[in-house]
Amino acid sequence: MVPTRRALLGGLATVPLLHHSARAQARPGFVRYGLSAFPPNLSPWDNTGASAGTVKMLLNRSLVAWNAKGELTGELATSWGLDDQGAWVFKLRQDVVFHNGEKLTAKDVAWTIEQVAGEKSTAHMRVQFQQLARVETPDPYTVRLVPKEKLATLPAWFANYNMHICWAGSDPRTPIGCGPYRLVRQERGTSIELAASPNYFKPGLPKLKGILFTAYPDENLRIAALRAGDLDMIEYVPWQAMASVETDARLRLDEVQGAAFMDILFNGTRPPFNNPLVRRAVAHAVKREDIVKVAFFGRGRPLEGVPIAPGTPYFDEQLSRGWAYDPARAKALLAEAGYASGIQAKMLATAQFGMHKDSAEIVQQYLAAIGIQVELQLPDWSTRVSLGTRGQYDLAVHGVAADSNDPDGLSVVMDTSLSNTHSRSFSLAAPRTSAAFAAGRAEFDLAKRVEIYKDLQRAALEEVPLVGLAWRSQGFGMDKRITGFKNLPGQLSTSSGNQLEYTDFA
Amino acid sequence: MNFVLRRVALALALVWIVATIVFIAIHLVPGDPAELLLSTGGTAPDPATVAQLRDRLGLDLPLSTQYLAFLQGLLRGDLGTSLVDDYPVLDEIALRLPRTLELIAAGTTLAILIGVPAGTWAALNRGGPFDRAASATAAFVLAIPVFVVGTLLILLLAQTLRVMPAGGYVPFARNPGQHLLLLTLPALAIAKGLTAVLFRMTRSSVLDVVGQDHVRTARAKGLHPSRVVLRHILRNALSPVLTVLGLHMGALLGGTVLVEYVFNWPGLSTPLLRAVEARDYPMVTGIILVVSTLFLTINLITDLLRAALDPRIRTA
Numbered sequence: 062m063v064p065t066r067r068a069l070l071g072g073l074a075t076v077p078l079l080h081h082s083a084r085a086q087a088r089p090g091f092v093r094y095g096l097s098a099f100p101p102n103l104s105p106w107d108n109t110g111a112s113a114g115t116v117k118m119l120l121n122r123s124l125v126a127w128n129a130k131g132e133l134t135g136e137l138a139t140s141w142g143l144d145d146q147g148a149w150v151f152k153l154r155q156d157v158v159f160h161n162g163e164k165l166t167a168k169d170v171a172w173t174i175e176q177v178a179g180e181k182s183t184a185h186m187r188v189q190f191q192q193l194a195r196v197e198t199p200d201p202y203t204v205r206l207v208p209k210e211k212l213a214t215l216p217a218w219f220a221n222y223n224m225h226i227c228w229a230g231s232d233p234r235t236p237i238g239c240g241p242y243r244l245v246r247q248e249r250g251t252s253i254e255l256a257a258s259p260n261y262f263k264p265g266l267p268k269l270k271g272i273l274f275t276a277y278p279d280e281n282l283r284i285a286a287l288r289a290g291d292l293d294m295i296e297y298v299p300w301q302a303m304a305s306v307e308t309d310a311r312l313r314l315d316e317v318q319g320a321a322f323m324d325i326l327f328n329g330t331r332p333p334f335n336n337p338l339v340r341r342a343v344a345h346a347v348k349r350e351d352i353v354k355v356a357f358f359g360r361g362r363p364l365e366g367v368p369i370a371p372g373t374p375y376f377d378e379q380l381s382r383g384w385a386y387d388p389a390r391a392k393a394l395l396a397e398a399g400y401a402s403g404i405q406a407k408m409l410a411t412a413q414f415g416m417h418k419d420s421a422e423i424v425q426q427y428l429a430a431i432g433i434q435v436e437l438q439l440p441d442w443s444t445r446v447s448l449g450t451r452g453q454y455d456l457a458v459h460g461v462a463a464d465s466n467d468p469d470g471l472s473v474v475m476d477t478s479l480s481n482t483h484s485r486s487f488s489l490a491a492p493r494t495s496a497a498f499a500a501g502r503a504e505f506d507l508a509k510r511v512e513i514y515k516d517l518q519r520a521a522l523e524e525v526p527l528v529g530l531a532w533r534s535q536g537f538g539m540d541k542r543i544t545g546f547k548n549l550p551g552q553l554s555t556s557s558g559n560q561l562e563y564t565d566f567a
Numbered sequence: 568m569n570f571v572l573r574r575v576a577l578a579l580a581l582v583w584i585v586a587t588i589v590f591i592a593i594h595l596v597p598g599d600p601a602e603l604l605l606s607t608g609g610t611a612p613d614p615a616t617v618a619q620l621r622d623r624l625g626l627d628l629p630l631s632t633q634y635l636a637f638l639q640g641l642l643r644g645d646l647g648t649s650l651v652d653d654y655p656v657l658d659e660i661a662l663r664l665p666r667t668l669e670l671i672a673a674g675t676t677l678a679i680l681i682g683v684p685a686g687t688w689a690a691l692n693r694g695g696p697f698d699r700a701a702s703a704t705a706a707f708v709l710a711i712p713v714f715v716v717g718t719l720l721i722l723l724l725a726q727t728l729r730v731m732p733a734g735g736y737v738p739f740a741r742n743p744g745q746h747l748l749l750l751t752l753p754a755l756a757i758a759k760g761l762t763a764v765l766f767r768m769t770r771s772s773v774l775d776v777v778g779q780d781h782v783r784t785a786r787a788k789g790l791h792p793s794r795v796v797l798r799h800i801l802r803n804a805l806s807p808v809l810t811v812l813g814l815h816m817g818a819l820l821g822g823t824v825l826v827e828y829v830f831n832w833p834g835l836s837t838p839l840l841r842a843v844e845a846r847d848y849p850m851v852t853g854i855i856l857v858v859s860t861l862f863l864t865i866n867l868i869t870d871l872l873r874a875a876l877d878p879r880i881r882t883a
Contacts, residue, residue: 101604101845102652110607183605183620188613249654249662250841251736251833275735277831282721285733286831289725413844443598443846446606450599473611482611 090270092543092566095283095295099250099276105225105236106177108185112296114222115558116253116274119267120160121225121238124151124170124204125216126559131466131550133216137165137226137239141216143505144205149215153202157262159228159239167198172229174206176236185223211503213510214469221464222556241267241562251276261562268545268565287312287538293566294539294546300360306538313541316360320535320554321462322368323352323420325528328452329477329489334406338398340525343456344384345391347427352531356419360536364529367475367518370466370551374507375514383522384529391431403432409454412439420530421458449483459484460533466551468514472498475526486526493520542567574870578863585859589852590637594630598846600650601626624650637852646856647849649842656853659838664857666736667834670826671819673750674757675812682762683808686769687801690777702770705763713822717756717829724752734831753830757822761815768811772804779803806876813869817862 100113105121118126124138135141138151157165176182178190192212197205208215218224227236239262242255253274257267275292277283280299286292288309298306298314306314325343327334334340349363366381395401410421418439425435435456440448449457461484463470472479477486478495497517504510521527535554539546545563549556601620605612621627628636640647646656689698725733732749739746776782777800785799786792824836835854842850 099841101607108605108607108612113607181619181623183616183623185605185612187616248736248738248833249659250837275831277734278837279828279831281718282734282829282831285721285726286735289721289729289733291725291732291735440597441844443603443844444596446603447597447599450602480614482614483606484611 090566091273092269092271092561092564093273093275093291093293094561095277095286095292096274097276097280097283097297098278100253103244105227105238106173106182106184106186106223108223111222111555112276114555115296115561116255117225118222118240118556118558119242119255119272119561120240120244121227122157122240123221123225124153124219127220127465127549127553127556129547129549129560131553133220137170138219146207147211148197148205148207149212151204151206153204154262155202157239158260159237160243160258160260161228161237162260163228163230163237165226165228165239166201167204168201169229170204170226171196171198173226173236176227176233177224186218186221189218211505213505214467214502217465217467217469220556222558242272245271263562267562269561272561284538294537294543296537298536298538300358300534302538303358303360303534303536306536311541313539313543314536315539315546315548316534316536317548317550317554318362318534319370319532319551321460321552322364322532323356323416323458323460323530324364324368324474325424325530326449326457326459326484326486327489327525327527328455328457328487330452330487331455333398333400333404334455335489336398337523337525338394339400339404340528341384341523342391342394342398342400342431343428343433344525344528345387345394346431346433347424347528347530348386349531351423351427352420355423356416357531357533361531361533364532366529367521368463368471368529368532369468369514369518372550373466373468374511375468377515377518380515380518380522383518388427388431395431395433400432403434405434406436406455407438408435409438409440409445409448409457410459411442411445413442413445414460416533417445417458417460420460424458424530446483449487450481452481452487454487457483458530462552462555464552466553468517469498469502470552472502475521477526489526491521491524491526494524494526540566570874571871574867578867581863582856582860586637586641586852586856587634589855590634590848593843593846593848593851594633596846599626600624600846600848603845604651626650637849641856646853649850650847651842651845651850656849659850660835660853660857663833663835663838666832667820667823667827667836670750670753670757670823670832670834671816673754674819675761675816677754677758678761678765679812681758682765683769683801683805686766687773687796687804689766690770690773691796693774698770701766705766708759708763711759712825713756713760714825714829716759717752717826720752720756721829734829736831736833749830749832753826753832756830757819757826760822761812761819764811764815765808768808769804772807773800776800776804806873809876810869810873813865813872817865820858820862 096112098110098112100116101109103117105117122136124136125133126136128134137153137157139154141149141151144150153165153167174190174196177184177186192209194207194209199205225238227238231237241258241261243258245254245256247253256271277286283295284299284302287295303314303316306312327340329335349365353359353361353363365385366383369376408421410417412418421437425437428435448454461474464473474484476495476498477489477491481487494517497513497520501510501513504513537548544565547560548554601624602617605617648655685701689701692698721733724731731752735749737745737749782799785795823834827834827836838850839854
């Protein structure tokens with residue numbers, strides 16, 4: 062067939078129709094949200110990642126939550142405080158109903174804690190809640206939590222996205238929540254559709270009629286789908302694409318600094334990294350700006366001290382530069398430790414995530430410059446976790462976010478008195494740091510806590526339970542017409558899903 | 568009949584060997600499914616919680632006990648449940664496999680519709696402009712990795728022109744038009760390699776047949792050229808093309824991994840990748856077993872078809 066002008070024009074005329082068809086799924090009042098991973102399950106208490114957390118925060122509510130300023134705010138609890146016997150007392154709202162129509166009472170809170178702290182539990186907050194001596198319900202709307210020891214940080218546990226209050230009559234395998242949205246349907250491995258709950262306890266919320274979550278594990282496709290208009294909003298905008306989202310007239314980037322950080326961990330069971338002088342040498346050997354530039358495309362900032370969130374009362378400008386880049390000092394520390402002739406070591410990271418691999422390669426180059434020759438091991442993430450937990454490495458590069466912006470949230474990555482895991486240095490002795498964490502947890506006075514955590518930073522700079530490398534930012538990309546959403550500050554960014562109840566899309 | 572029985576018995580033996588190798592291999596790879604599940608997001612689980620989950624999942628049992636349980640399940644047609652969410656592996660495969668097969672079917676149909684006629688035309692006009700252009704294009708297309716083609720299609724048609732969706736999936740029953748639209752780009756991406764292979768194979772095979780005596784006789788008898796091509800050339804030329812098609816269709820099952828990932832098509836590849844990452848042993852074993860069985864079945868059918876077309880194979 063010979064192409065004619067009419068055929069060509071006819072073909073071109075269909076292009077707008079295709080365009081319409083490609084975007085035909087947009088619906089007013091609904092947001093199409095691109096998840097970075099499909100939730101393995103929606104258990105309100107098991108940790109199945111931040112993407113699952115976003116969905117779980119909408120199906121469920123807890124006693125408290127983080128607000129847009131990063132402060133604890135009441136959700137199911139109207140107030141909370143310490144009584145004169147050191148127990149935490151929470152007063153509950155009286156207008157909350159679960160998705161099955163049952164009213165919330167103190168018994169639901171007690172039942173939830175019982176499920177989480179139970180011996181057979183696999184809940185993320187199991188260890189924390191096992192620190193409670195007992196849970197009392199003096200009346201239907203009062204819960205009294207009696208800890209075994211003084212606990213200043215207990216209320217924040219309820220803001221974790223793996224700690225939701227569910228109806229006491231639920232089957233523990235499928236607990237019933239009281240969140241702003243209900244589950245409409247789930248296309249296994251593909252999408253989850255939520256609809257606004259008609260009996261949500263906050264008047265006028267949620268603002269959206271529904272949210273369609275679709276999993277886009279490939280970050281490039283996720284951003285392509287946002288640009289193409291297939292999605293209205295995405296999480297984890299890749300760093301290399303943030304600039305293009307900012308310059309796109311249709312889109313908006315909500316980015317926060319310091320959402321998570323990269324660090325170096327050590328094996329404390331054998332020389333040379335069981336020696337704090339060698340660990341300090343490593344800390345002073347790396348020029349962090351290069352990691353920020355290469356691994357995060359400039360979307361981060363150097364981390365030259367303990368990862369205390371800037372902007373909090375615990376942050377100290379001088380201490381935050383305690384491990385500043387100083388190769389001469391690094392060499393001197395190595396010599397003082399008896400390793401002037403150099404060190405051979407194996408460094409564990411993973412090739413599965415570019416930021417881990419890039420950071421490890423830069424660290425490798427800087428360590429070589431002071432005489433530490435490092436052989437990189439870059440297995441897949443699963444193997445990395447396994448080798449890390451068993452201490453099969455000399456040094457390891459890791460990336461993580463603390464549980465909160467409170468310094469106690471760092472205990473999961475820095476308190477080496479806790480059991481060995483892949484995200485903490487392996488069997489490394491840092492007794493002063495660990496003691497400071499314990500002291501901070503037991504202190505209620507803010508001024509005293511500030512001093513304790515400054516002492517902790519001084520101790521950690523000498524004991525080096527980890528070496529901070531770089532803060533990384535985290536961004537949500539969205540259509541400019543989306544309103545009311547706020548990326549939570551600092552390391553609370555992964556809890557930003559709770560902001561979707563305030564989100565609207567005209 | 569003996570030929571068919573021999574082939575079927577061999578295929579069943581291969582299925583058992585594959586199942587055993589996969590079972591052992593995935594258990595030998597470092598990584599604890601319980602620890603990985605509780606470490607999602609980079610957080611550190613408490614070892615007592617990990618131990619509790621290992622106990623619940625039966626991962627503390629000796630490997631031989633787990634293997635026997637796996638074989639017993641296999642004989643009952645039960646592939647177990649996912650370690651991640653307790654979902655039956657067979658149900659997951661039943662949900663996902665049709666989508667992968669649909670993608671393969673769409674890609675293969677496109678490849679046959681383009682590759683075979685183009686190869687025939689190029690052979691019948693050997694050395695002509697079409698032959699030269701198509702041969703060069705086939706070589707070029709074969710050299711480009713499928714993920715590059717996929718990414719370019721997304722960049723051009725979804726992001727730049729915005730005439731196609733970037734990827735995703737909608738069930739056919741919910742929205743047939745959107746379903747087919749979403750199928751288009753992945754089908755094109757998966758078809759590109761097979762189209763080039765079929766083009767080359769058809770061209771070469773037709774060239775072999777076109778000079779043979781029976782074709783010359785058919786032409787001398789004054790048969791219509793289209794009848795000569797369809798009845799006397801293509802019918803004889805398609806046997807090797809069919810073999811290649813069978814082998815490549817099996818390979819497409821593996822090729823879909825990248826295409827499904829790039830276009831977010833929720834076929835069998837996504838849960839397989841996720842299961843490998845999570846060391847979800849029953850899911851990995853089940854999916855590979857089913858894919859291998861399909862591969863062997865396609866090859867078995869190809870062998871039987873070739874034997875039907877060429878009796879010499881049956882007695883070989």
